[in-house]
Amino acid sequence: MTDAVQYINGQWLPGEGPLFTSRDPAKNAELWRGAAASTSQVSAAIVAARAASVAWADRGVEERLIIAKRYGDLLVEHKERLAQLIAEETGKPYWESLTEAAAMAGKIALSEKAYFERTGTTENPMADGRAFIRHKPHGVVAVFGPYNFPGHLPNGHIVPALIAGNAVVFKPSELTPKVAQEMVKLWDQAGLPAGVLNLVQGEVSTGQALAAHPNIDGLFFTGSSRTGNVLHTQLAGQPSKILALEMGGNNPLVVGEVADIDAAVHSIVQSAFITAGQRCTCARRLLLPKGEAGDRILARLLAVTKAIKVGLYDAEPQPFMGSMISPQAAKSMIAAQAHLLALGGQSLLMLKSLQADTGLVSPGIIDVTAISDLPDEEYFGPLLQVIRYGDLAEALTVANNTRYGLSAGLLSDYQQDWEYFFRHIRAGIVNWNKPITGASGAAPFGGVGNSGNHRASAYYAADYCAYPVASVEDDKVSMPANLSPGLNF
Ligand SMILES: NC(=O)C1=CN([C@@H]2O[C@H](COP(=O)(O)OP(=O)(O)OC[C@H]3O[C@@H](n4cnc5c(N)ncnc54)[C@H](O)[C@@H]3O)[C@@H](O)[C@H]2O)C=CC1
Numbered sequence: 001m002t003d004a005v006q007y008i009n010g011q012w013l014p015g016e017g018p019l020f021t022s023r024d025p026a027k028n029a030e031l032w033r034g035a036a037a038s039t040s041q042v043s044a045a046i047v048a049a050r051a052a053s054v055a056w057a058d059r060g061v062e063e064r065l066i067i068a069k070r071y072g073d074l075l076v077e078h079k080e081r082l083a084q085l086i087a088e089e090t091g092k093p094y095w096e097s098l099t100e101a102a103a104m105a106g107k108i109a110l111s112e113k114a115y116f117e118r119t120g121t122t123e124n125p126m127a128d129g130r131a132f133i134r135h136k137p138h139g140v141v142a143v144f145g146p147y148n149f150p151g152h153l154p155n156g157h158i159v160p161a162l163i164a165g166n167a168v169v170f171k172p173s174e175l176t177p178k179v180a181q182e183m184v185k186l187w188d189q190a191g192l193p194a195g196v197l198n199l200v201q202g203e204v205s206t207g208q209a210l211a212a213h214p215n216i217d218g219l220f221f222t223g224s225s226r227t228g229n230v231l232h233t234q235l236a237g238q239p240s241k242i243l244a245l246e247m248g249g250n251n252p253l254v255v256g257e258v259a260d261i262d263a264a265v266h267s268i269v270q271s272a273f274i275t276a277g278q279r280c281t282c283a284r285r286l287l288l289p290k291g292e293a294g295d296r297i298l299a300r301l302l303a304v305t306k307a308i309k310v311g312l313y314d315a316e317p318q319p320f321m322g323s324m325i326s327p328q329a330a331k332s333m334i335a336a337q338a339h340l341l342a343l344g345g346q347s348l349l350m351l352k353s354l355q356a357d358t359g360l361v362s363p364g365i366i367d368v369t370a371i372s373d374l375p376d377e378e379y380f381g382p383l384l385q386v387i388r389y390g391d392l393a394e395a396l397t398v399a400n401n402t403r404y405g406l407s408a409g410l411l412s413d414y415q416q417d418w419e420y421f422f423r424h425i426r427a428g429i430v431n432w433n434k435p436i437t438g439a440s441g442a443a444p445f446g447g448v449g450n451s452g453n454h455r456a457s458a459y460y461a462a463d464y465c466a467y468p469v470a471s472v473e474d475d476k477v478s479m480p481a482n483l484s485p486g487l488n489f
């Protein structure tokens with residue numbers, strides 16, 4: 001008998017599918033082992049969610065919020081343990097894992113505010129009755145999470161979905177099942193009724209069974225563009241299902257004229273190397289002006305990046321960068337770097353494996369200006385591509401030369417440069433003199449192009465968690481003051 005890792009209709013059950021494991025990528029040790037949910041278990045989770053969804057929606061938002069707030073309190077109470085699990089399963093430094101746990105707790109109040117501001121009830125004036133805009137939950141929604149924020153990002157779909165009155169079937173990343181299990185345990189402890197939130201663990205086939213199920217009303221996905229596109233195709237021709245896709249980016253950070261070089265370099269480092277470059281918002285392409293000003297920034301960036309402390313999540317003092325998610329992810333970054341070098345890139349700082357069979361790598365910087373056909377790929381790790389440009393118009397053309405459009409930024413002391421940049425850049429998160437990572441949950445979070453499908457998350461997640469209903473109402477049926485021509489009463 002394997003461990004009870006599936007949570008279906010309020011019961012922890014062993015999976016009936018193939019065994020899979022989760023490993024600590026920094027210490028190369030097994031952390032978790034369980035059997036995947038079978039297709040019939042995925043169906044059972046959907047049946048349970050469907051059955052629970054009516055009573056959950058009927059409870060009303062105030063009652064649902066009481067449970068969500070209890071869950072938030074439990075997140076605060078258990079934040080150190082949760083951060084420890086996040087650190088072990090992802091390799092992120094403990095300090096950063098604590099910020100993820102805090103963001104999860106902060107999501108409750110932000111989602112409550114968004115629910116009422118964006119999808120609450122509005123009464124509009126009407127001469128002979130009342131006009132309302134109200135919102136209703138979709139019913140049963142599937143939530144898919146990525147590994148890089150195994151708590152915060154699925155939580156960013158689950159919390160608003162539950163507050164809006166939906167029941168959820170959650171399929172976390174197969175690389176981070178332990179964090180997912182902990183989250184669901186806290187919801188259970190908070191008193192969520194059986195069936196309202198179900199957890200189906202497993203690898204891609206479990207995700208496929210969930211996404212293909214005819215009885216889901218919506219699918220909220222955060223993950224790679226590749227998978228998001230598969231899901232988009234799969235759900236084509238099913239307009240009854242709402243699909244929210246939060247996907248990757250090939251994000252540009254443009255540096256213009258800046259007086260404070262250290263401040264600019266700090267913003268670049270925070271944008272490119274936080275979470276070992278494994279944020280969807282991370283800067284992938286750094287656009288630096290040609291000439292001395294750009295050379296000075298580059299020299300300082302190289303010096304600071306060389307000195308970045310990379311290490312174990314529990315090292316003291318704490319490193320800035322921890323491990324990547326897996327040894328395979330580290331190898332794929334080394335391969336990406338080799339590919340760019342073969343295309344004509346020039347390494348300024350090599351991304352290197354720091355310890356065999358772990359995800360520990362040093363950050364890399366590569367000048368790709370000479371590559372005429374630069375791949376428009378999201379290399380999801382700490383490898384920053386530098387492109388030198390002539391003027392701001394050229395920088396904008398290069399920055400926008402991507403099928404993605406998630407985040408973008410400008411570092412410049414000139415307001416007119418910012419205004420020009422803002423007018424011309426195509427992305428959903430556009431910052432000035434700030435890192436392009438670390439987006440606020442109080443703002444919409446999403447991208448254009450291949451980064452999303454126009455259903456932004458965070459503050460706007462409320463929008464895809466409920467559908468609007470327009471009503472005109474009166475207490476009694478009454479004759480209108482003026483009859484339409486041709487009617488006789
Ligand atoms: N825009 C955003 O909000 C964010 C986007 N991301 C993106 O996520 C990626 C990293 O996360 P990963 O876990 O590697 O993403 P992924 O796409 O590999 O996996 C995401 C989820 O989809 C499931 N899945 C994979 N293939 C599937 C299929 N064919 N059918 C159904 N489910 C399937 C996985 O098991 C997992 O639960 C990066 O590309 C990053 O840019 C990450 C965080 C935020």
Ligand SMILES: O=C(O)CCC(=O)N[C@@H](CCC(=O)O)C(=O)O
Nearest residue numbers: 156279280281437438439441458
């Ligand atoms: O959903 C929210 O509350 C805001 C979005 C957010 O937290 N974004 C983070 C991480 C997302 C990622 O890049 O994977 C960020 O902007 O750094």
